[in-house]
Amino acid sequence: MYVAVKGGEKAIDNAHAWLAEERRGDTDVDELSIAQIREQLSLAVNRVMAEGSLYDPDLAALAIKQARGDLIEAIFLIRAYRTTLPRFGYSNPVDTGTMRCDRRISATFKDAPGGQVLGPTFDYTHRLLDFKLAADGDAPHAPVAAPRQEDTPHITEFLKGEDIIQDEVFSDDTPGDLTREPMAFPSNRPLRLQSLTRGDEGFVLGMAYSTQRGYARNHAFVGELRIGKVSVEMDIPELGFAIDIGEVELTECETVNQFQGSKTEPPQFTRGYGLVFGQSERKSIAMALVDRALRWEELGEDNLGAPAQDEEFVLSHADNIQATGFLEHIKLPHYVDFLSELELVRKLRREAEARMAPKEAAE
C-alpha cells in the first residue's frame, strides 16, 4: 500500500538536476552525439530497439544517452514513447527469403547454396583487448569481392524436399497482439514469439541455456542464422495497394532439432524460430531454443516439468520492463505497510515472550 507523501519536491528536483550533471560527466571530455551512439554503439542500439519493440535507431540512441547507458532504462523510455504513437496499421509479414544478407551461416550444411558468409562477426576473434582502439583516428576498410546478386535460399528448403523436417503450416490468420490484449494462458506460438522477441536478452538466454544443460533438452543445431535488411511493406487503404514503408535489419535463426517421434508425430527434425530487430545473434538463437522447448505439447512430447517448457513461467517473466517495474517499486516509500508489519511483529514477540516466561519461571 502506498500513501501520498508530501515534502520531497525540492529534494527530487535537486536529485534530477544532479542526475543531469552526472549524465554529462566531466565537461573537459567531449559530449557524445546521438549519431556517434547510433553508429559506434550500434549493437546496444539494436538491443534497445528489439526489447523496446520499436525500430528507430535515432530514438534508441537518444534513449541510451538519456539513460546514461543503462539499457533497461533506455528500453523503458522507448516503450513509454511507443505508447504515444498512433498505430497506422500492420505490415505484411516480412519475407526473410529476400533478405539482403550481411551474414548467413549454417552449422548443419557446409556446402549450402549461397555459402557460409561470416559477415561482421565477433566469432573467431581472440577476445583480447585491442589497445589500438584507445588511440584515435583509425577508419578501417573492409575488403570486397564480387557481390551476390540473387536471393539467398533458406536452408530448411533443402530438408523439406526429403520430407524429413516438420513443415511450417502457412496461414494468413491474424495473430494476437500483446500490445493490445494482455497475455492470457494457454497462449499460442505467434504470441509466444512476439513475447520472446521483445523479452529480456539475459532472461531468454538463461532459459535457452537451461534447455542445453538438460532441463527439457531439445538437441538444437543452428540450421541457419542470417542477418541483413528486409523491406517492410504495408497495404495503404487510400492507394488500394501495398508499398514499402521502410526497411529494417533483422537477425533470423532457424534451429533444426533432433526428434525421436512421439505418440502423434513420426521421427523427423523439428524446428525452433528466432527473429529479432537488428544484429542480435545471441538473442535470436536463444529465442529459437526457447520457442522449440515451448512447443512440447503440439509435438506430443512429455512435459518434463522443466522451466523452459512452462509458457506461463517463461512469458510472464521475460519482459524486463514489467519485471523491473515490480522489482524496483519496493524501494519506494512503504512507510504505512512497514509500520503495520512492525506493530504485528512486536505483538507476536510480546505474545511469544509471555508464553516463554511462565515456563522459565517454573524451571
Add this chain to the structure above:
Amino acid sequence: MTDQQHSDTAARQEWMGLMARAPEPAIMELWDAVAERPAFDWLRKPEIGGVMVRGRTGATGAPFNLGEVTVTRCSVVLQDGAVGHGYVQGRSKAKAEVAAVIDAMMQTPAAEVIRATIIDPLKRREQTARTARAAKAAATKVEFFTMARGED
C-alpha cells in the same frame, strides 16, 4: 486490372518505396535542386505514428507481431488536382512532405523531370549502397578446401 494499370501501380510502388527507404539528407539534397516546386494544399498534415511489423513462424508459417517501426505520413493535393501521399520511415515531417509532393508530381507532366532528377538518382544511390554491402559480405564467404591426402 489491365496491364497498363498493373504497370502504373508497379511504377508508383517503386517510387513511393524509394522515398520511404531513402535517407532524408539524400532526398533533401536532390529536392533542393528542383527549380519548379508546385504549390499544394494539405489533405492530411504530416503525422508521426507506428506500424507493427509482422514476421512468419519459421519464416514461412503463420504471421506474428515482431515490433513496431516509426513512420510519418501525409497527403497533399496540387493545384491541378493531382493527389500525392507520403509514407516514409522515421519521424521526419519534412521528408514525408517532400515524398507526398513528389508522388503528386509524378502523376503530372512534371513526372519526366522528377524521374530524371530525383527518382533515378535515388535508385542508383540505393543500388550502389546495397552492392557495396553485398561486396563486403561476399569477401567474408568461406572457401572450403580439402587437404590432399597423398594416397596416389
